[in-house]
Amino acid sequence: GDSVTQMEGPVTLSEEAFLTINCTYTATGYPSLFWYVQYPGEGLQLLLKATKADDKGSNKGFEATYRKETTSFHLEKGSVQVSDSAVYFCALSDEGGSYIPTFGRGTSLIVHP
Amino acid sequence: GAGVSQSPSNKVTEKGKDVELRCDPISGHTALYWYRQSLGQGLEFLIYFQGNSAPDKSGLPSDRFSAERTGGSVSTLTIQRTQQEDSAVYLCASSLEPPRLAGGHTDTQYFGPGTRLTVL
Numbered sequence: 767g768d769s770v771t772q773m774e775g776p777v778t779l780s781e782e783a784f785l786t787i788n789c790t791y792t793a794t795g796y797p798s799l800f801w802y803v804q805y806p807g808e809g810l811q812l813l814l815k816a817t818k819a820d821d822k823g824s825n826k827g828f829e830a831t832y833r834k835e836t837t838s839f840h841l842e843k844g845s846v847q848v849s850d851s852a853v854y855f856c857a858l859s860d861e862g863g864s865y866i867p868t869f870g871r872g873t874s875l876i877v878h879p
Numbered sequence: 880g881a882g883v884s885q886s887p888s889n890k891v892t893e894k895g896k897d898v899e900l901r902c903d904p905i906s907g908h909t910a911l912y913w914y915r916q917s918l919g920q921g922l923e924f925l926i927y928f929q930g931n932s933a934p935d936k937s938g939l940p941s942d943r944f945s946a947e948r949t950g951g952s953v954s955t956l957t958i959q960r961t962q963q964e965d966s967a968v969y970l971c972a973s974s975l976e977p978p979r980l981a982g983g984h985t986d987t988q989y990f991g992p993g994t995r996l997t998v999l
Contacts, residue, residue, distance in 0.1 A: 809885075809992045810972075
């Protein structure tokens with residue numbers, strides 16, 4: 767079945783540091799890939815997505831590139847801010863499988879001033 | 880426009896009591912999902928509604944859990960005879976397109992703020 771594996775957190779960084787959160791996946795079909803962010807006390811919200819290989823999703827300074835050859839969708843940001851502190855979820859939606867998206871376990875990011 | 884809303888935002892109940900959690904999806908969204916998020920855990924899928932089709936209940940953890948969606952809009956998740964292990968944040972999400980129209984993929988999901996359930 768489908769699965770999403772994220773690096774375990776928490777990830778703790780100083781403001782303006784470079785961020786990478788790794789995400790790899792397995793899927794039976796050709797999935798769409800998503801990053802969702804959950805700020806404290808809130809529900810998840812879409813951060814970015816990519817629907818085909820080599821697509822780059824970007825939003826709010828975050829980027830992720832759909833790498834079919836390595837089955838990865840790593841999230842990056844060049845300079846994090848304290849306000850980026852949140853939990854980040856990688857997810858996939860597989861055309862060949864269930865219509866229920868598969869989520870990773872989430873990675874907590876803590877950014878210190 | 881209005882997003883997904885959930886009520887109540889917090890619910891404290893005693894073990895053995897029944898609870899109802901409500902979700903109002905975005906108007907026009909045909910797909911609705913319920914998830915459970917326990918402390919430090921990822922999202923656990925519970926149930927999925929798509930239009931007038933029979934719901935996918937494959938994620939419900941026991942027969943104490945049930946959900947309905949009236950008129951293709953509002954959904955209620957009911958937990959009977961609550962147990963302490965039911966304590967979690969229950970999240971609802973909706974999406975616009977049926978998967979077959981979205982190229983076979985689930986469209987972007989829009990999440991509500993969640994209901995935090997505490998069973999004493």
